[in-house]
Amino acid sequence: MGMSQLKICVLGCGGFIGSHLVERILSTTNWLVLGIDRDGSKIAAHRNNSRFSFVKGDIDSCKDAGEFIEKSDVVVSLAALCNPSLYNTIPLEVIQSNFVRPLSIVEKCSQLKKHLVHFSTCEVYGTTVSASMHRPFDPKTDVFIEDKTPFILGPIHAQRWSYACAKQLLERAIFAHGFEHGLAYTIIRPFNFIGPRMDFIPGVDGEGVPRVLACFMEALLFGTSLKLVDGGNNFRCFTYIDDAIDALMIVLSYPQKANNQIFNIGNPDNEITIQGLAKLMTRLYGELRPDFAGGPALIENVTAKEFYGKGYEDSDRRVPDITKAKTLLHWTPKTLLADALKTTMAFYIKEYGNLILKQEAI
Ligand code: NAD
Ligand code: UGA
Numbered sequence: 001m002g003m004s005q006l007k008i009c010v011l012g013c014g015g016f017i018g019s020h021l022v023e024r025i026l027s028t029t030n031w032l033v034l035g036i037d038r039d040g041s042k043i044a045a046h047r048n049n050s051r052f053s054f055v056k057g058d059i060d061s062c063k064d065a066g067e068f069i070e071k072s073d074v075v076v077s078l079a080a081l082c083n084p085s086l087y088n089t090i091p092l093e094v095i096q097s098n099f100v101r102p103l104s105i106v107e108k109c110s111q112l113k114k115h116l117v118h119f120s121t122c123e124v125y126g127t128t129v130s131a132s133m134h135r136p137f138d139p140k141t142d143v144f145i146e147d148k149t150p151f152i153l154g155p156i157h158a159q160r161w162s163y164a165c166a167k168q169l170l171e172r173a174i175f176a177h178g179f180e181h182g183l184a185y186t187i188i189r190p191f192n193f194i195g196p197r198m199d200f201i202p203g204v205d206g207e208g209v210p211r212v213l214a215c216f217m218e219a220l221l222f223g224t225s226l227k228l229v230d231g232g233n234n235f236r237c238f239t240y241i242d243d244a245i246d247a248l249m250i251v252l253s254y255p256q257k258a259n260n261q262i263f264n265i266g267n268p269d270n271e272i273t274i275q276g277l278a279k280l281m282t283r284l285y286g287e288l289r290p291d292f293a294g295g296p297a298l299i300e301n302v303t304a305k306e307f308y309g310k311g312y313e314d315s316d317r318r319v320p321d322i323t324k325a326k327t328l329l330h331w332t333p334k335t336l337l338a339d340a341l342k343t344t345m346a347f348y349i350k351e352y353g354n355l356i357l358k359q360e361a362i
Contacts, residue, residue, distance in 0.1 A: 005030050005031060005032060006029070006031040006032070006073050006074065006252070007031070007032045007034060007071055007072045007073050007074075008025060008031055008032070008033050008034070008072060008073065008074050008075075008076060008252065009034045009035070009068045009069055009071070009072035009074070009075045009076065010022060010033055010034070010035040010036075010076045010078065011035075011036055011037075011059055011065070011075065011076065011077050011078060011079045011105065012036075012037055012059075012077070012078030012079030012080065012119075013033070013035030013036065013037050013043060013054065013078070014035070014037030014038070014039045014040050014041070014042050014043050014056075015037065015039075015042070015078060015079070016042070016193070016195070016197050016198045016199065016241070017078055017119065017190070017193060017241070017244070017245075018035070018037065018042075018043070018076075018078050019042035019043050019197050020195065020197070020241050020242070020244075020245050021076065021078075021245055021248060022035060022043050022046055022052065023043075023045075023046065024245045024249060025249075025252075026046055026049050026051060026052060028249075030051070031051065032051050032052075032053070033051060033052045033053070034053045034068040034071060034072055035052065035053070035054045035055070035068075036054075036055045036056075036057060036059050036062055036064060036065055036068065036079075037054075037056065037079065038056065038057065038058055039056075040054060040056045041205075042197050053068075055068075059079055059101065059105075060101055066108065069105070069108050069109065069112060069114060070112060072114060073114070073115065074114065074115045074116075074117060074252060074255065075105065075109050075114050075115070075116050075117065076117045076119075076248075076252075077102055077105050077106075077116060077117065077118045077119060078119050079097070079101075079102075080097050080098050080102070080119070081093060081094050081097045081098065081163075082098075082121070082163070083199070083208070083209070083210060083211060084160065084163075084209075084211070084308065084312070085208055085209035085210075085308055086163075086208075087159060087160050087161070087162050087163045087312075088158075088159035088160050088162070088308060088309055088310065088311035088312050089308075089309060091159045091162040094162050094163050094166065095162055095165075095166045098163055098166035098167050098170065099166035099167075099169050099170050102118070102170055103170060103173055106118070106170070106173055106174050106177055106183070107177070109177075109183060109185075110177040110181045110183040111181075113182075113183075113184070114184075115184045115185070115186070115255050115259075116174065116183065116184070116185045116186070117185070117186045117188065117248070117251055117252070117258075118170070118171075118174055118185060118186070118187050118188070119188050119190065120167045120168075120170070120171050120187050120188065120189050120262075121163070121164065121167050121189060121190060122144065122189050122190060122191045122192070122264065122266060122318050122320065123163060123164040123167065123315060123318075124151055124164050124167050124168045124171065124189065125144045125149055125151055125152070125315075125318060126151050126152040126153040126154070126161065126164055126315065127152050127153075127154075127315055127316050128141075128142040128152075128316055128317050128318075129141045129142055129150070129152065130142050131316040131317070132152045137316075137317055139319070142317065142319065143268075143319045143320070143321045144264060144318060144319065144320055144321060145264075145321040145323075146189070146261075146262045146263065146264055146321075146324055147262065147324075151164075151168055153165055153168075154313045157311060158311055158312075158313040159311035159312075160308075160311060160312045160313045160314070161313065171187055171262070174187060178260050184255070184259055184260065185259075185260060186251050186255070186258040186259070186260075186261055186262075186263070187261070187262040187263070188247075188248070188251075188262075188263055188265050189262065189263065189264050189265065189266075189320075190239065190244060190265050190266065191236075191237050191238075191239050191264065191265065191266025191267070191318060191320045192236045192237060192238045192239060192266070192318075193238075193239050193240075193241050193244045194213050194238050194239070194240065194241065194340055194341070194344055195240055195241030195242065195340065195343070195344050195347075196241070196343070196344055196347035196348075196351075197347070198210075198211065198213055198214060198241075198344070199211055199213070199214035200214060201214060201217065201218050201221065201348070201352050202218055204352055209307075209308070212236075212274060212277065213238075213344065214348075215227065216277070216278060216281050217281075217345065217348045217352075219297060220281065220282070220285045220297055220345075221348065221349070221352055221353060223297070224297075224298075225297065225298035225299060225300040226278045226281075226282065226297055226298070226299050226300070227300050227301075227302045227307060228274060228275055228278060228299060228300065228301050228302065229274070229302060229303075229304050229307050229308070229314070230301075230303060230304050230314065231275065231301055232273060232274035232275035232276075232277075232278060232301075233273055233274070233275065234273065234274055234314050234315065234316050234317065235271050235272065235273050235274075235316070235317040235318070235319075236271070236272065236274065236277075236318065237266050237267055237268055237269075237270050237271045237318065237319055237320060238267065238270045238272070238277075238337055238340060238341075239265065239266045239267040239270065239333055239340075240267070240333065240334075240335035240339070240340035240343075242335065243267065243333035243334055243335050244265050244333075246331060247263070247265045247325060247329060247331045248265075250329045250330070250331055251263075251329065254329075257328050257329055258328065258329065261324065261328065263324055263325045263328075263329070264320035264321060264322055264324070264325065265320075265322075265325060265331075266318075266319075266320035266322065266333070267320075267322075267333040267335070267337075268319050268320055268321075268322060269333075269336070270333075270336065270337040270340070271317075271319060272337060275299075278299050279299070280337070280338065280341065281341060281345065282296065282297045282299070284338070284341055284342055284345055285297065285345060288342070288345055288346055288349060289349060289353075
């Protein structure tokens, strides 16, 4: 890819998406990566790469952040708290990390005339029009279209929406910087990316409640029950991380195709209910670990209040319209859900399976 040696600043390079982006850039281009994260464990394999400058620290207090932005051609802004279990439990930190802090990155990019690739979320859309009107899903009004669909978030006390609202306000600030100061930007709205290195397994390499994929993997690996929040009737479109990184690489390689655009990056063909996901992952786990003596996993219903606490509300369904990404970026996601899950689950089994067996033996 591209002959010129781009310098890419990746804020939050040690997270799930960041680690895949760093890996792809270093393995397929001659670009330089200047990255910052509080946690370097997921990118440890690249620390000795001479094209990767990594600073372990907090973006807020780290003096290298400004310098990295200044030195770069493009800034990819990923760092955020993005786990639904936090939205109604530490909402102030969620707002800080999804609006207040990234706003200063936006301002810096605007001032220094740097192309900003900012990671927003499909959660900005909130619930579907149909759900808010208490009528059945209608693809005509309910598929999410970047520059058309209205945003429907719950009331203030439903703090689940603190994240979506913070991300939405930041999108508005980015748009305004484009409008008033000529900021060149691209906003990505991811739809439930999944893949290796996503989140953590509680009690092994992290604490708290991760996103659904890691919650279900924890249950399968430990032989406990998979918990369905409010019956698991809500839908998600899961997108394989390699497909998502393909889209991002096109944005970075051909910024003119993506300038001042917002893109849904998701796979509408991979829609499933959370209950369906629990059943599919249970079946695949049995296939991937036929020797595992734990027997079939159990599925348990829990209320949202029991699982997440007060103030949680869910998105009912989020189907991306990806016409814009197909047309402008010539990008189409390729990986079907079962294949994405098989690769991802095989990673978790390899990474954590023996560790957990050892922990249980103690
Ligand atoms: P992640 O939690 O795996 O990665 C975020 C990284 O940012 C972490 O490594 C964390 O240590 C780092 N970080 C956070 N605050 C920091 C700070 N102040 N200083 C230094 N490092 C900091 O999350 P992810 O799944 O990779 O998501 C990345 C971005 O994409 C987020 O902005 C998220 O809102 C957005 N997003 C992701 C998804 C998805 O499907 N994964 C979906 C929608 C939106
Ligand atoms: C996620 C997060 O907000 C962000 O990471 C991101 O911005 C966005 O969506 C995205 O990935 O596109 P959500 O999809 O609600 O939000 O988060 P998950 O934790 O993955 O939950 C998905 C669904 O599974 C929800 O309905 C949740 O209630 C349910 N769930 C979760 C269970 O039924 N059981 C569990 O053990 C965990």
